[in-house]
Amino acid sequence: MSHTFVPVSWNPRKRVYDVCLWICIALYIVLYVSVTNMFFQQEDAISTLIVLMRAFSTCGFIMLTFILCIGPLARIDQRFLPLLYNRRHFGVSFFLIALIHGALAIFWYHSFGDINPIVSVVTSGGSYGGVGDFPFQLFGLLSLLMFFVMAATSHDYWNATLGPLWKSLHLLVYPGYALLIIHIGMGAMQESNTGILPYMVFISVTLVGGLHLYSALFHSRQSLAVEQEASSWVEVGNWQQIENDRGITVTVNGAERVAIFRYDECKLSAVSNVCRHQNGPLGEGKVIDGCITCPWHGFQYRPEDGRSPPPFTEKIETFKLKLEGNVIYLDPKPLPLGTPREVTMITTTH
């Protein structure tokens, strides 16, 4: 275990988040099914299980689109950060919805015969060359397995246990999304009556791609790039650029890792920019109740020693600072986790 396991626990905000989420899911599915039943009746009725399969699948796909947009949105406008706060519940809910779709498909299309339904999903292939004869179910199954791994390891326990592997594991969401596009494009979209599906996929890809591109181009994490010269101290700049109780992020020799905060008007503290919880960008956090507070899930660290206030036990690396006039200098050599060092006081006047 890389460090102690501290789950982000339940609280009323999360409950509100989940309630809103599930109301939207219920609205979508109930209305999908009712409208289908209203427009397609008797001899034209679409099979109930197929309707459910479609309601859950499109709901899931739209949810995944939202999930993938939260990251760049929060980057573009901090007001979206609260969506990120409970994104994992969104993710697990999405997995459940997608699982229902996959299970219905396996039950309805692959069962009631002579072969094992799962074997049928894998072998009912057809050829990879032929459009309209493409094993699109296999792509759905693979992506479902990826989402399963992510949902199963979404708890903070796994985050703490797996360390950096966790982050890589959860980047599987992108290949998973790509597999789904193939699943839909080579499956349902090959029918002559594709309805609104191509538009749904187009809008999704445009939103996800566009927001990622836009945030990467115009809203990359603001951070001050400095180069370390021969001497150990690097110049960071004037302290007045840091607002009280806020931080800046400093990139030393290209690696982003130091957050410098000003608090109590006249105190400066440099700590690692990487939150112990899920690598949240601490430099974009705020000092609340005397503690540096992560913008993602609110883990806190004391500026004096980089330790979470008791009873918590998280520790981050700290750095030494010095002031010459109004100019801050940083020693980019990290001190061991949770090392206290002298608080740098601003003595000059504004």
Next chain:
Amino acid sequence: MKNSDKAPFFVGYLDMPKQLKRFYIPLVILVGVLSALGGMSIAKQQQSDGPAEWQTSSTVTYHGLLKMEPYPVLHRINPDNANETESILLVNQGKFSAEHYAAPLEDQWVSVTGYPIIRGGWTMLELASDQPIHTAAKIEEPSEFSILGQSSSSVSLGAVSFSGEIADSKCFLGVMNPGKGTVHKACAEVCLLGGIPAMLLVLGEDGLKYGYLLTHSDGSSVSKELANQAAKQVEVNGELVKKGDLLYLQIGESEVL
């Protein structure tokens, strides 16, 4: 500037700042409305593959002459018009052929109980689970037996060439809507492997869909061999044969197999 005090800062376990609440309340309402509209409009854009029906509410019982052609078929006199005969395909429950029940009673006068599957001029019967086929105690009208025997004998209509989609007749005729096409391929495959009669769906020049039951050139079932071709558009040559009011396309070994 981004990390500014003017921007509200949200911490999950603290109350949400007022400014953020003002941002989120309309946003959440908007997303709720969009979810509702999205569900409705995506649902409305679907298309039905009907009209077709699978009447599962109660069983019906038909009497007639049972044949294996090679698929189990019940030939009977149309109850509404004694001058007409009807040929009803029989299939088992699930994705299985009715051969198991039907073969021992071939060429006999039987009563069959099941759930009707109806599409256009086609009627199929999905056998009920419990004792679905009986030999009838006695034939009420011996003349019917000979009429049906005659009408069900096979008549060659000559060589033809058709292009169309290979489907499983059970789903297409009404068990599933839609019961053909790419999304249905896997299911059709399971059905054909289970011996459900294979069917070629051909779009006629009149815009109507025609179904031809597919068999080997010797008249035996070709379902299993065609399973991996399900949902594919194919071009087939063969001999067209009529038995009762069903049309069969007997395909040569070189065709699609």
